Amino acid sequence: MVETTLAKIKFPRIRRFFPFTILAILGPGLIATAAGNDAGGVATYASAGAHFGLSILWIMTFLTVGFVLIQEMAARLGAATGKGFSDLVRENFSLRTTIFMMSLLFLGNIGLVVSEFAGVAASLELLGITKYISVPVGALIIWFLIVKGNYPKVEKIFLLMSGFLLSYIFAAVLAKPDWNSVAVNLIKPTISPDPEFFLFTVALIGTTIAPFMQVFAQSAVVEKGITMSDFKYTRLDTLIGTLFANLVAIFIIIATASTLFPAGIRIETAADAATALVPFAGEFARILFALGLLGASLLAAGVVPLTTSFALANAFGWEAGINRSFEEAPIFYAMFTFIIVLSATIVLSPALSLIKLLVGLQVVNGLLLPVQLYFMLKLANNKNLMGKHVNPVWFNIIVIATMIVVSIAVLLFLGTSILTYTQSLLTTN
Amino acid sequence: MEVYLSELLGRKIFNKSKENIGTLEDLVVRELDKRHPPISGLLIKRGRKKDLVYIPAHDVDEVSTKQMRLTTDIVDLTPFQRRENEIQLVNDMYDKQIVDIDDRRLTRVNDLLLEVEKPVIRLRGVDVSVLGLLHRLHIPSIFGILKHNIVDWEDAQFLGGQGQVKFNVQYKNLESLHAVDIARIIFEGPGYKQGSKVLAALKDPIAADIIEELSPKLQKNLIESMRLEDVADVIKHMPPDKAADLFISLGPAYAQKVFPLLNKEDGQKILALLSYPEHTTGAYMTTDYLAVSADLNFEEATKLIQDSEEVPDFAYYIYVLENKLSNKLVGVLAAHEFLLAQRRSRIESIMKKRPFVAYPQDHIKKTIRRMYRYNISALPVVSKSENKLLGIVTFRDAISVYLPRRLKARIRQVFTNGFSSEQNYG
Numbered sequence: 001m002v003e004t005t006l007a008k009i010k011f012p013r014i015r016r017f018f019p020f021t022i023l024a025i026l027g028p029g030l031i032a033t034a035a036g037n038d039a040g041g042v043a044t045y046a047s048a049g050a051h052f053g054l055s056i057l058w059i060m061t062f063l064t065v066g067f068v069l070i071q072e073m074a075a076r077l078g079a080a081t082g083k084g085f086s087d088l089v090r091e092n093f094s095l096r097t098t099i100f101m102m103s104l105l106f107l108g109n110i111g112l113v114v115s116e117f118a119g120v121a122a123s124l125e126l127l128g129i130t131k132y133i134s135v136p137v138g139a140l141i142i143w144f145l146i147v148k149g150n151y152p153k154v155e156k157i158f159l160l161m162s163g164f165l166l167s168y169i170f171a172a173v174l175a176k177p178d179w180n181s182v183a184v185n186l187i188k189p190t191i192s193p194d195p196e197f198f199l200f201t202v203a204l205i206g207t208t209i210a211p212f213m214q215v216f217a218q219s220a221v222v223e224k225g226i227t228m229s230d231f232k233y234t235r236l237d238t239l240i241g242t243l244f245a246n247l248v249a250i251f252i253i254i255a256t257a258s259t260l261f262p263a264g265i266r267i268e269t270a271a272d273a274a275t276a277l278v279p280f281a282g283e284f285a286r287i288l289f290a291l292g293l294l295g296a297s298l299l300a301a302g303v304v305p306l307t308t309s310f311a312l313a314n315a316f317g318w319e320a321g322i323n324r325s326f327e328e329a330p331i332f333y334a335m336f337t338f339i340i341v342l343s344a345t346i347v348l349s350p351a352l353s354l355i356k357l358l359v360g361l362q363v364v365n366g367l368l369l370p371v372q373l374y375f376m377l378k379l380a381n382n383k384n385l386m387g388k389h390v391n392p393v394w395f396n397i398i399v400i401a402t403m404i405v406v407s408i409a410v411l412l413f414l415g416t417s418i419l420t421y422t423q424s425l426l427t428t429n
Numbered sequence: 430m431e432v433y434l435s436e437l438l439g440r441k442i443f444n445k446s447k448e449n450i451g452t453l454e455d456l457v458v459r460e461l462d463k464r465h466p467p468i469s470g471l472l473i474k475r476g477r478k479k480d481l482v483y484i485p486a487h488d489v490d491e492v493s494t495k496q497m498r499l500t501t502d503i504v505d506l507t508p509f510q511r512r513e514n515e516i517q518l519v520n521d522m523y524d525k526q527i528v529d530i531d532d533r534r535l536t537r538v539n540d541l542l543l544e545v546e547k548p549v550i551r552l553r554g555v556d557v558s559v560l561g562l563l564h565r566l567h568i569p570s571i572f573g574i575l576k577h578n579i580v581d582w583e584d585a586q587f588l589g590g591q592g593q594v595k596f597n598v599q600y601k602n603l604e605s606l607h608a609v610d611i612a613r614i615i616f617e618g619p620g621y622k623q624g625s626k627v628l629a630a631l632k633d634p635i636a637a638d639i640i641e642e643l644s645p646k647l648q649k650n651l652i653e654s655m656r657l658e659d660v661a662d663v664i665k666h667m668p669p670d671k672a673a674d675l676f677i678s679l680g681p682a683y684a685q686k687v688f689p690l691l692n693k694e695d696g697q698k699i700l701a702l703l704s705y706p707e708h709t710t711g712a713y714m715t716t717d718y719l720a721v722s723a724d725l726n727f728e729e730a731t732k733l734i735q736d737s738e739e740v741p742d743f744a745y746y747i748y749v750l751e752n753k754l755s756n757k758l759v760g761v762l763a764a765h766e767f768l769l770a771q772r773r774s775r776i777e778s779i780m781k782k783r784p785f786v787a788y789p790q791d792h793i794k795k796t797i798r799r800m801y802r803y804n805i806s807a808l809p810v811v812s813k814s815e816n817k818l819l820g821i822v823t824f825r826d827a828i829s830v831y832l833p834r835r836l837k838a839r840i841r842q843v844f845t846n847g848f849s850s851e852q853n854y855g
Contacts, residue, residue: 082622090524090537095565098524225616225647229654317526317537317557328534 038300039119039293040112040365041207042165043358045249046273048200049256050266052192054177057185057253059201063208064246066402069395070373071238073380074214078221079231080389085215086315088379101375102315104368109212109308111364113343115357116304119297121347122270122354126290132348139344142302143337149322151302158302161295164288166248171280172255182254195420198413203359205406206366208249214376216307228389252276267355301340309335363413370407373399431553432494434518434541435565442473442497445490450504451475451482453497455519456543458552462599464583468543468550472509472517481509492545518552523565527555528586530602533610540564542579554579588615588627600631608638615639616647625651637666645678652679661690668742669695670715670826673702702820710796711789713827714810714820717741720748723759723777727770743823748809749780750818758811758818760784786811789819797827 048056074085081088086105090098120138121131145151191197217238226234256276260267267273274289281288306322309332313320319329326333347357377399380391391399434456441449451473459469471484482504490500516522518541526535539561544553558578560570586602603611611631615624628636628651640648640663652660652675664672664687676684676699688696698716705711718741721730730747734740747767749760760780770779787796787808800808807823 080622082624087526095524095562099562099566225644225650227622227650229650315537316559316562317535317539319534319536 038112038116038207039122039297040115040358040362041249042252042293042296043115043119043122043267043270043273043355044200044203044207044362045252046256046276047267047355047359048204049253050260050272050276051196051200052194053257053261054181054185054254055190055192056200056204056257057182057250058187058189059204060208060246060250060253061186062402062405063205064243065398066406067209067246068239068242069399070209070214070376070402071217071242072235073376073391073395073399074218075221075226075234075238076228076231076389077376077380077386078218079226079228079234080386082222082227084219084222084311084314085376086311088385089375090315092379092382092385093375098315101371102312104371105211105215106308106312108365108368109304110339110343111361112210112212112304113301113339114346115361116297116301117344117347118354118357118361119293120301122358123290123293123297125354126270126274126286131354135344135347138298138301139340142298142305143340146302146306146322146336147333151306151322155299155302158295158299161291162299163295164292165252165296167277167280167288167292168255169248169251171277172251172258174279175255175258175276177254177258186250195416198409198416199363200359201409202366202413203362204366205369205409206362206364208246209369209406210362210365211368211372212304212307212365214372215311216303219307219310268353269355273355301343305336305339305343308339366406366413367410370403370410373403373406377403430493430545432492432543432545433556433561433564434543435561435567436494437492437497437543438519440494440497442471442484442499444499444504445502447498448502450499454481455517456550457483458516458518459514461516461587462601465544465551465553466582468552469515475506482506483509486550487548489548489550492550522587526588527557527580528588528603528614529557529580530584530586530606531580533606533614535614536580552582554581555585588623598627598630600627603627604631604635608635609642611635612639612642616643625654629655633662634666637663640675641667641671648675648678649680653683657686657690660687664691664699665695668715668717669698669702670713670717670820672699676703705789708793708830709789710787710791710793710810710822710827711819713793713796713830714789714822715741715743715826716820717743718748718809718821719744719746720750720818721776722750722753723780724752724775726775727767727772727779730767730776743807743821743825746807746809746821748784748818748821749776756817758784758786758809758816761809784809786816787822788813793822793827793830796822797824797830800824800827 089101117135121135124134259276274286277285310320313332318331320332440453444450454474455472456468457470458466460466468486470486472481488499488501490498522538529536536557538555540556542553544551560575560577589598615627745764747762751757751759760782761784762780787810807821810820
């Protein structure tokens, strides 16, 4: 009898709810990766394409494999433990290690926020607004949006704006690249003798697999209450998000590699990066690029300081959250205010090429990545924490291989930079 | 004398004949639910071997930052094996989350404050300050601007670890908080997994209250991981309207599994509520209300209410039925009117006749307007034809129609407030 009555009941609320659950699940991955193709990302991909042409594409193929697995691991850590990355570090490693890791994260993310404000400055300079106006105003707006709790609403506008960067896909197609050569370069490793090769490799690593994104993806999974029982949707979301982000990245490289590289133009300013869009947008190239870059920068300029302050507050047991008042969570408020103010100030210091700054800051994240990966691997292989959801062997092999290759690239970069530095010292003497 | 655990760790321990027998590695506590739990023993690391040795607290003569001495020369050198319900302060408690009951928030154990009062050492409180962190790292504080922030153990709730070792944590302190706060604390901070563990250990009606407060998604995850009998038990403790909401988030397939385990009366009530279409007053109704029959006097009515098993969540109005058998609504009494009544007066004579009512088919917004206009915090819902009392709809439940769905469950997830769309609680 119960069955028949139940069958008659329409459960109205759940039916309407259903499409939204899918949308809700397909969220964190997309935002995390959209924030990944931020100012630093666009600058690095565009510069790399202009500097090395298509020959740099194979690095992106390699990074895509690593990126997919690492993001999946971060999401799985969140779903299996129900805890954020910083909580896990604090509870499973020594206090000193925690402070070390958190300091690195803090510094790396400050670098990221600096690059976002550099993106704000660069994009608005294209529209004729000096950075001495755009950056303080941008910082102030971001700060107010966060404190007033309006950020989530505006976030969508930023996300839409950053969608303008998708025009690189069309620009790449319209530039009529040699698709055979694209295909070959995607799989054929080429190591260029160019002294800047390792700098760009590390920058590409740092911006593609930005350590911030793993922390964010894990927190998002925890916050949504996703557990291993419904992890398959999250896995799908992660896969789609990461592949999409890297696809866009690859098209940015193809676009600049087929327009700027043959002409021998190196990207020095945002205007150079915008010229790659000319085949698609013509005279609107600048505006399109400026709006896209501005959206991407503002999106990440809000998300990164928040996530960072959050991670740190959780690790040290401080009250955190925008729904807490300033009196309740003073350290949290102080932290993200500090990050925003400091980053904006660094960008305002004169005599800095914004694009070079953007690329350089990605290097910082590239240096941080192997350290964070080490901790993530340790956690994801901890049976006490993960139960049966520990990394499979093949998974460990690929991620450890990625970590080793990344570390080697970092070491080679450090080696070559020290070498060139000493050489320059010797020659000046 | 008060001393921080971090100041004692790693110090050399001497026996009665002043021989160094090792260094202090950890402290063991057995009765964590005591107000200030006594330390039951010391764990000592001997020499290069990593083996830990247990020394019962009664063998300890002096414990201070100056000296650590035992009263005996005889030390049992068998390696320490942890028994059930033994908690190691460093291993299990350092860096873990605890609830600060006074401030209703989660925080972390940076250091522990001990009180040495010969012959016992007690756990006094938890240092949650930055200074506590610096202490642990033996970094001197700068200019003394930082202060210790100690949460007394009385006002702290340990949430248990994630490890494989079992110990029963008593959640007495946590249980003193409001269900909304408990739900927020245990699912926001320690995460879903540990949260469910804590929930499972809480007393029955509290667990049901907490589950009511969770978001539909968490509810679903949680319920699906529980045994059917336990689910039925939880639902038994819920008012029918909350149970109906829960079934909606669980979906019909699961509902069919649980229904046979409920008692018939509860099941019927829930089914009846489920059958009202969305946005009708019936869908927002609860069957949890106070009702007495008109032929009683004040004294009898009071007794009846006192004898009832559970007083409903909302008990501001007492509804008056024609008589015991019929469910026909004839009047209503607000609590303040009831309290002022004479002992002998008949309910019939003090009640307000022809009360404002709502019909289950009415649109909920119409009902809200009615409540607002007449300044009533709950309306009885009666059948149109026979005027039978079906349930009541409270203003609080009714206005949830204006809330976005995701806000209907009151648990706030921290991050949500930072980023995604689920913001704006005002």
